[in-house]
Amino acid sequence: xxxxxxxxxxxxxxxxxxxxxxxxxxxxxxxxxxxxxxxxxxxxxxxxxxxxxxxxxxxxxxxxxxxxxxxxxxxxxxxxxxxxxxxxxxxxxxxxxxxxxxxxxxxxxxxxxxxxxxxxxxxxxxxxxxxxxxxxxxxxxxxxxxxxxxxxxxxxxxxxxxxxxxxxxxxxxxxxxxxxxxxxxxxxxxxxxxxxxxxxxxxx
Numbered sequence: 001x002x003x004x005x006x007x008x009x010x011x012x013x014x015x016x017x018x019x020x021x022x023x024x025x026x027x028x029x030x031x032x033x034x035x036x037x038x039x040x041x042x043x044x045x046x047x048x049x050x051x052x053x054x055x056x057x058x059x060x061x062x063x064x065x066x067x068x069x070x071x072x073x074x075x076x077x078x079x080x081x082x083x084x085x086x087x088x089x090x091x092x093x094x095x096x097x098x099x100x101x102x103x104x105x106x107x108x109x110x111x112x113x114x115x116x117x118x119x120x121x122x123x124x125x126x127x128x129x130x131x132x133x134x135x136x137x138x139x140x141x142x143x144x145x146x147x148x149x150x151x152x153x154x155x156x157x158x159x160x161x162x163x164x165x166x167x168x169x170x171x172x173x174x175x176x177x178x179x180x181x182x183x184x185x186x187x188x189x190x191x192x193x194x195x196x197x198x199x200x201x202x203x204x
Contacts (some may be wrong), residue, residue, distance in 0.1 A: 001026060001148045002046070002179045004203065007055035009041050016041050017148045020055070022203040024149075028175035030195035031183040039183035040080060040153050046181070047077035047151045060148040073101065076142035078152035078182075082134035086127035087138035090118065090137040093126075094144070098110045101145030113140045116159075132158030139167065150174055152182040156189045 003026040009016040014162050016038040028190070031039040044050035048064055057064040062071035085093060094105045094113075113119060116136040120136050126134055135158055155171075156164050164186075171180050171193035184190060190197060 001060055002181070003058040004042075004046065005056045005058065007042070007057070008051050008053045008182070009038065009045065009050070012182040014137070016199055018199070020203045022158065024179045024181065026175060026177050026179055028180045028193050028195040029182075030173050030190045030197050031181070031200060032072040032187070032197045042200055042203075043077075043151050043153050043181070044079075044155060045080070045181055047075060048072055049077070049079065070107065073142045074148040076144070076150045076193060078138040078142055078150075078155055080153040080157075082131070082138050083126055086123050089125055090133070093137055094111050094122075094141055097141040097144050103145045105144070109140060109143050112143050112166075112170065113137075116140065116163045116192070130158065132160060139170075144171075147178065149179045149181070152180070154184060155182050156184060159172060159182060164189060165192070171195070196197075 004020050004022050007020040008018045020042070031042070033039065041050060045052045048068060058076040059071040062074065064071045079094070094109065098105050113122060113136070116137045116139065118133065118140060121129055121133040135155065139155060142152070156167055159167065168189055174180050175193070
């Protein structure tokens with residue numbers, strides 16, 4: 001469902017990683033290393049938000065370089081920075097993502113929002129929300145369109161205990177039939193969702 005092929009990334013004179021090649025099957029995988037190991041860069045490249053210096057990403061059989069629209073249609077991305085659209089409301093973001101994925105904000109998606117405790121905040125603008133509420137909107141949006149791959153950078157950051165429990169349940173369920181790849185410094189989340197821990201440098 002997800003394959004990275006000879007990915008390399010450099011910033012200035014610093015090689016973040018070189019020649020990463022790995023195939024992911026449906027499962028939950030956590031990148032748990034310390035900072036400055038390329039976790040966010042790798043996730044951003046897979047999500048199409050950062051350009052690699054070389055290599056390609058295949059999502060559900062679609063090349064991110066040669067068929068970006070098809071590849072991104074099979075992907076959900078929860079970025080580290082969830083304040084990309086400060087004046088948009090949470091509900092408007094869900095509707096925007098649903099339109100892009102040619103689907104609808106149905107009862108199952110709204111149920112996830114409510115389980116995460118997002119209901120009182122859906123009609124607030126992102127600039128009015130807490131960090132945790134913003135992240136909950138993006139996590140809810142990840143349920144839209146039945147993606148084959150879910151990428152998340154710090155998915156539990158800012159979440160309360162109840163929402164972290166819901167997140168672990170959701171990740172565990174999603175990983176039955178899709179790839180859930182996330183970076184986190186939250187060992188309790190990693191354990192609760194049964195994730196396999198991987199180092200970026202080991203993806204060769």
